[in-house]
Amino acid sequence: MTTLFSNGVRLNRREYVTVILFVALIAVAAILKPENFQAGQIESVFQSILLSIPLIATGAMGMMMVICTKNIDISMGSVVGISGMVIGYLFKDYHFPFISGVAIALVIGLLAGALNGVLISYLGIPSLIVTLATLNTWRGLALIIGDGKEVDGFSMPAQMSLLVKTGPIPGVAWLVFIALFVVVVMGMVMRYTHFGREVYAVGSNEFAARMRGIDVRKVKFLVFSLCGMFGGLVGIMYGARYGYYNPSNTGLNFEFVVISATVIGGVSMNGGSGTIVGALLGSLLVGTIQTWIPMMRISGFYNRAVYGLIIIVALFADKAVQTGQQRSYRPGHSQ
Amino acid sequence: MTELRKQRPRQISFWRSETIVLLLTMCILAALLIATPNYRDIAYIIKAVSRNVEFGLIAMSLTFIIIAGQIDLSIASIMALSSTVAALIFRNLGIPMEICVAIGLLTGLLLGAFNGFLVAYVGIAPMIATIGTLALYRGLAQIAIGDNSIGDFPKWFIGVDRAYQFTIAHIRIPMTIIGLLVVTLLAYVILSFTTTGRKVFAIGTNERAMLYTGIDTRLFKFLLYAVNGLFCGVAGLLMSSRLLVVRYDMALGGELDIIAIVMLGGTSIMGGKGGVIGTFLGLLIVIFLRSGLSVAGVKVDQQLFALGVILLLAIAGPQMASILKERRLDSIARRHFQESPRGRAGSSEERG
Numbered sequence: 001m002t003t004l005f006s007n008g009v010r011l012n013r014r015e016y017v018t019v020i021l022f023v024a025l026i027a028v029a030a031i032l033k034p035e036n037f038q039a040g041q042i043e044s045v046f047q048s049i050l051l052s053i054p055l056i057a058t059g060a061m062g063m064m065m066v067i068c069t070k071n072i073d074i075s076m077g078s079v080v081g082i083s084g085m086v087i088g089y090l091f092k093d094y095h096f097p098f099i100s101g102v103a104i105a106l107v108i109g110l111l112a113g114a115l116n117g118v119l120i121s122y123l124g125i126p127s128l129i130v131t132l133a134t135l136n137t138w139r140g141l142a143l144i145i146g147d148g149k150e151v152d153g154f155s156m157p158a159q160m161s162l163l164v165k166t167g168p169i170p171g172v173a174w175l176v177f178i179a180l181f182v183v184v185v186m187g188m189v190m191r192y193t194h195f196g197r198e199v200y201a202v203g204s205n206e207f208a209a210r211m212r213g214i215d216v217r218k219v220k221f222l223v224f225s226l227c228g229m230f231g232g233l234v235g236i237m238y239g240a241r242y243g244y245y246n247p248s249n250t251g252l253n254f255e256f257v258v259i260s261a262t263v264i265g266g267v268s269m270n271g272g273s274g275t276i277v278g279a280l281l282g283s284l285l286v287g288t289i290q291t292w293i294p295m296m297r298i299s300g301f302y303n304r305a306v307y308g309l310i311i312i313v314a315l316f317a318d319k320a321v322q323t324g325q326q327r328s329y330r331p332g333h334s335q
Numbered sequence: 336m337t338e339l340r341k342q343r344p345r346q347i348s349f350w351r352s353e354t355i356v357l358l359l360t361m362c363i364l365a366a367l368l369i370a371t372p373n374y375r376d377i378a379y380i381i382k383a384v385s386r387n388v389e390f391g392l393i394a395m396s397l398t399f400i401i402i403a404g405q406i407d408l409s410i411a412s413i414m415a416l417s418s419t420v421a422a423l424i425f426r427n428l429g430i431p432m433e434i435c436v437a438i439g440l441l442t443g444l445l446l447g448a449f450n451g452f453l454v455a456y457v458g459i460a461p462m463i464a465t466i467g468t469l470a471l472y473r474g475l476a477q478i479a480i481g482d483n484s485i486g487d488f489p490k491w492f493i494g495v496d497r498a499y500q501f502t503i504a505h506i507r508i509p510m511t512i513i514g515l516l517v518v519t520l521l522a523y524v525i526l527s528f529t530t531t532g533r534k535v536f537a538i539g540t541n542e543r544a545m546l547y548t549g550i551d552t553r554l555f556k557f558l559l560y561a562v563n564g565l566f567c568g569v570a571g572l573l574m575s576s577r578l579l580v581v582r583y584d585m586a587l588g589g590e591l592d593i594i595a596i597v598m599l600g601g602t603s604i605m606g607g608k609g610g611v612i613g614t615f616l617g618l619l620i621v622i623f624l625r626s627g628l629s630v631a632g633v634k635v636d637q638q639l640f641a642l643g644v645i646l647l648l649a650i651a652g653p654q655m656a657s658i659l660k661e662r663r664l665d666s667i668a669r670r671h672f673q674e675s676p677r678g679r680a681g682s683s684e685e686r687g
């Protein structure tokens with residue numbers, strides 16, 4: 001733990017930008033809408049930000065690995081939807097206990113991710129096309145399973161709402177701790193295990209990684225499976241956070257939220273670079289934006305464009321950093 | 336080597352992707368005609384086709400992009416944003432619709448050009464650049480008109496597919512279908528018989544080689560994206576004419592349909608392979624499937640499942656086939672090289 005934080009939390013330039021943006025957002029909100037920061041209000045603002053982060057951060061952990069290997073997974077929102085819809089259905093009609101529901105959601109996520117992984121790594125189809133197909137397949141299946149009907153919080157086990165309402169520290173819910181646990185474990189995995197280092201190796205130079213004896217296909221397969229599993233975990237968290245599952249709504253556009261959180265946190269779409277801390281900071285920023293938009297009385301219609309803008313700005317930043325590096329490595333060699 | 340030469344050409348001449356797609360199309364149509372008696376109505380099929388002319392148009396230009404080894408995911412979002420801009424200007428400024436249509440088309444062109452700029456000149460991977468613009472363009476349309484819809488267009492603009500029809504043997508055929516056929520024919524001619532078409536294939540096969548032959552690949556890719564944007568603009572306006580209103584969520588998720596159409600047509604996602612005729616047949620498959628499922632009583636949302644599975648099969652099938660084919664050619668080659676000592680020496684040289 002000490003080593004993780006002694007050399008792990010040294011932010012790079014991209015991550016400082018994220019922190020500065022975060023502070024700037026809070027400052028703008030504090031100046032323009034000071035009423036939100038008075039004594040009775042600040043707690044609810046804080047809670048709202050705190051509760052919107054766990055879902056994004058958990059998803060971002062999976063997406064971060066996928067983007068590190070120079071792939072992308074846009075099926076995550078539908079994996080959240082299908083896993084949530086299945087366990088919601090099992091809770092409602094068969095009164096499954098909480099723990100088995102959790103296990104089932106994780107397994108569904110894992111299987112969905114594994115299907116992506118097989119098609120992408122073993123058949124060599126581009127990840128975007130595969131996940132575009134599974135994105136729609138799982139959404140369609142969720143609609144078939146749910147038959148257009150919503151599962152409300154009353155038919156879910158009591159533990160679901162306790163995840164949000166109670167916590168080991170008053171004011172900080174279990175949901176936050178689950179996400180924190182996932183983040184810390186992933187931080188360890190990416191930094192200290194063979195698998196974690198192999199993910200970076202595959203992302204920065206796949207051919208070199210293969211020549212070095214890394215089973216590139218297996219690494220990619222595992223990355224997509226894990227990403228799916230985190231999608232399943234978000235599926236459970238979604239029910240706890242929002243208290244309902246809706247086949248057409250649950251997890252819709254979640255992939256854009258997660259991708260924008262990941263890329264603004266400095267995980268490069270060119271693969272091979274990016275940190276867990278960066279992805280966490282990105283999630284913090286996007287979670288704050290989600291609360292910030294209604295706080296500033298801006299219409300919710302702006303959400304989607306904001307995510308798109310974040311992704312494109314981050315891509316430009318990536319490119320600028322890359323070009324800068326190339327110039328500094330080879331002085332005198334302009335493209 | 337003799338064995339290889341003997342075996343390959345005949346297979347390619349018959350089992351080309353278009354033949355398989357044509358057989359598949361006919362199988363699906365036959366299955367539908369047998370399974371659902373309600374489907375045995377030529378007027379209904381024509382109507383179903385005319386409802387999908389927009390996606391067909393975009394599929395044609397997307398075929399070019401995919402053969403060139405690129406992708407554009409923001410197609411459906413460009414449709415929505417370009418027609419939103421046209422409708423908004425018409426409603427708020429009272430400019431005649433003719434000019435608004437031109438502005439809508441220009442918007443499509445510019446949005447496509449922005450994609451092209453990101454991909455060709457900034458050098459961002461096309462999948463990732465267009466996933467950003469997918470969210471951005473749709474989001475801008477959402478900001479512009481929120482949850483409202485804009486209608487009240489002049490009479491000449493609404494219902495283009497119903498207003499302009501001609502009749503053959505008591506069957507009314509909309510002019511839009513003829514337009515699609517003309518575009519398909521033009522696209523086929525350009526792709527097969529002009530240098531532009533050859534350049535598209537060459538970029539998809541080996542972009543670097545293209546660059547070294549002295550062709551400005553950046554400009555070419557940029558233009559491909561811009562033209563694709565223009566097609567999306569045309570499709571967006573056609574769709575708003577057909578639906579009478581413009582909303583931010585028109586053609587939401589349409590990129591799935593369109594990419595599925597192109598993939599089903601046998602165009603390889605890896606670039607360098609494919610054709611327009613296949614895309615047209617792919618369009619027919621998606622139309623038959625969607626309308627057949629509707630006739631069979633499956634809800635539109637639930638059809639996503641079938642469409643997703645079919646897209647998965649359409650990409651996984653050829654990929655598996657090509658992997659198997661490679662293995663078989665490998666084993667033939669290995670057998671051959673083991674037989675002749677000269678070949679073995681050659682192969683070891685290559686390896687070294």
